[in-house]
Each structure stands twice: as C-alpha cells, then as structure tokens.
Amino acid sequence: MAKIKSRDETSSSCQVAVFFVSRHLEYVRCNIAAMKTNHILFSILLIIFFSCSDDGSNNEEVVTFERDLGNGKLAVKQTSDGGYIVAGGTSDAWLLKMDKYGNTEWENTYSLGAFGNGRAVIQTQDGGYLYAGWEGIVKADANGSEEWKNTSHQNGAYPYYEDVMQHSSGFYYAVGGPGAGQAQLVKFSETGSVLTRKWYGGQCEDDIFRSIVETPDEMLLIVGGKSHGNQSFPCSFNFMYYKDVWIVKTRKNGGVEWEKTHGGPYMEMANDIAPIKSGGYMLIGNKCAHLYDIGSCGQKAKVLIMQIDEEGNNVNDEVVSGLKWMERIPYYSIATTNDGYAWTAEHKNNGTWIYETTSNADPSYIYTDGFGGFEINHTTDGGFIIGTMGGIVIKTDSELFYE
Secondary structure: OOEEEOHHHOOHHHHHHHHHHHHHHHHHHHOOOHHHHOHHHHHHHHHHHHHOOOOOOOOOOEEEEEEEOOOOOOEEEEOOOOOEEEEEOOOOEEEEEEOOOOOEEEEEEEOOOOOOOEEEEEEOOOOOEEEEEOOEEEEEOOOOOEEEEEOOOOOOOOOOEEEEEEOOOOOEEEEEEEEOEEEEEEEEOOOOOEEEEEEEEOOOOEOEEEEEEEOOOOOEEEEEEEEEOOOOOOOOOOOEOEEEEEEEEEOOOOOEEEEEEEOOOOEEEEEEEEEOOOOOEEEEEEEEOOOOEHHHOHHHOEEEEEEEOOOOOEEEEEEEEOEOOOOOOOOOEEEEEOOEEEEEEEEOOOEEEEEEEEOOEEEEEEEEOOOOEEEEEEOOOOOEEEEEOOOEEEEEOOOOOOO
16 A cells, blocks of 8 residues: 655655744734844745755655565656556566556556566657567557567577667667677667667677667767676686676767776676766666676675766766675666665665665665665655566655655
C-alpha cells in the first residue's frame, strides 16, 4: 500500500517558515511600520519559505511504496501522467504501467525474448513506450499494445542493446555491444527501421556502450568501457586486460565529434550518465585495482562517481567502497537533483544500495530488498523511483524513506 505525505510533512523547517510568514503577513496588514522594523527577519523567513518549493517537486503530495513485481531486473521511468513504466521479463519482454500510487494500470508481454531481460525503457514523444533489451527493441502504444519491433543485428548472436533514447528530432537511438569486439550505436526511424548502424573501438574484444543522452547542442553523448591489453596479454579473451571510462560525443549521424578515456591500469568503466542542471554530467561506474586480472577484483571493487564538463573532462571523482563486483553485467545507475545526486548499486553484503548526496548535507544511504539496484530516477515530487535486480520497485521520498 502506498504511503502519502502532504508537502508540509516533509520538512520541519518548512513548517516553521510557513507558520511565521503567514503570521507576519497578518501582522503587517495591521501595522505597516512592522515592515521596517522586522524586514531582515522576514527576508530570511521568505528565503526558507521559497526554498521549500525549490526541490523539483512542484508542491506535489509525496507518495512512497514498495512493490514486488518479479520479472527479473527492472528498468523504470516516471511517465508524463505522474505514474511509472516498468520493463523486465523472464521469458518474454514485459512492460507494466503503474499509476503514481504503484497500482497496476496494465501489463503486457512481447515475443522478443528475455535474454538479458529489459535493459532500458522510455516514454516516447507520442505517449507510447520503447523497450530495449539484448535481443532487440519493441515499440508499444500508450495502452501497451505492440506497434513494431526490431531484432536485426550484426557481429553477434543478438543486438545487445544496453540503453535507448528518443532524440528531440523524433528518431530513436540504441547503444550497446560488444559485437566482434566493438561498441555500437544504432539510429532508428519512428517506425522502427534501421537508418544507421555504426561501430566504435574494436582494438579489444570487450568495448561497450552502456548509456546515452542528448546534449544541449542536439548531439549524442555516450559512456561505457574501453578495453586495453597489457604487454603480456594483447587484446584477447583471457581476462587479463584493463578498461577505462569511455566517453564519446557523436553527431546525429553517428560521426565522432570527440572521444576521451579516463583511468589507469585498473578496471574502470562508466555504466550510466545523467545531466547536471547547471551544466556537465554525472557518471557512475566501477573501479578495481586488479593488476590486469579481473578475477582478482572481488573485494577490491568500488563505486566510481565522476563529474565531467561539456567537453568530457574530469572535473572531480570519488570512489565508495563496498560494491559487489560484476564485470560482465554491471548494474549501477545515477540520477541528478537540483542540489546533488543519488545512485543505486548492489552492495557486496547488503543487497540494494541507495545513496544520496546534496550540497548542504552529509551523504545518506539505505540498504533494502531487491538484490541490488538497477535503475534510479528523480521524480517530480522530489523523491526517487528505483528498479532492482530482484524484481522490486521502490518509490522513496527525498530523504530515501519509503513504506
């Protein structure tokens, strides 16, 4: 059952500010001179008062819930009506639409296959939905009815899509890999035809793109992992190599504008990217000082958080210990807020790990059900929606509380 809180329940400082501002305004109506004698205090209260509505919440009621939906790893996004679209699947591709309280509105399956489960889902410009998985993509209308699908691929048994987006021009882009050692970017028409398929990297067997966003200049920014061999082990599938965080900016036709890597002789990859409101981007991935042997990562693995500017330069980064290591299929996700960011991953001891940091408070975190976080997004009421690897969807408030 969903827990609902009104906006004035969410912050005691907001309650105090609202009370005193309202009382002061009443007093001013009776005594104009008070505006001169108390204007400093009144100004401070007004700042607090208006900051209460400056968290992206639009003064919505705050809803929290937890639902065990099954169906494998779950990708989730908030929809334009305030509800949520969830993607997963254990035998076929699967979509489920929830209202803002977590109640099911509809669900449907699609004969796409469930190898790798649902990797990404978005709401499209026409109000429908696009599901992406390792076996292809499916377009559904607003009621979940299939409109088209595309399973075409090259250089591998499957397309291996990791993420999908709709560009402001209306075209769809999917990224993934590896296919014969390369990462790929595929451009689709609005009816599902492949317009362009381009390959990147290829010096090793395991280059991959994992996340894509549109830039302010309407280009594409993609992140993932770029593999390198070492002196004794050139690029070959023997688990004796390292990776760097890989950032590639392309034009709409896939032509490379620039690409950059960040890292050293470690296992470092980026798994997700989110834009910062003031400019630049936050990345999440992993880092492991593994001495070229990925089998030794285990207890050494750390969450890697990196801030980059518009040109892909590393502004700052940090690592957080405690990550459960999964080199081939990592699951980490990051979301930005007005004054910070939140991320989710799998803790090596405690399951789903949800972590939040803001500019004016110490980081906070919780461990909860679901066998590890798969996707996190900031919601319009100031909270977060999280899909987990264990088939659970969690909706929290801005302080990571939920019931």
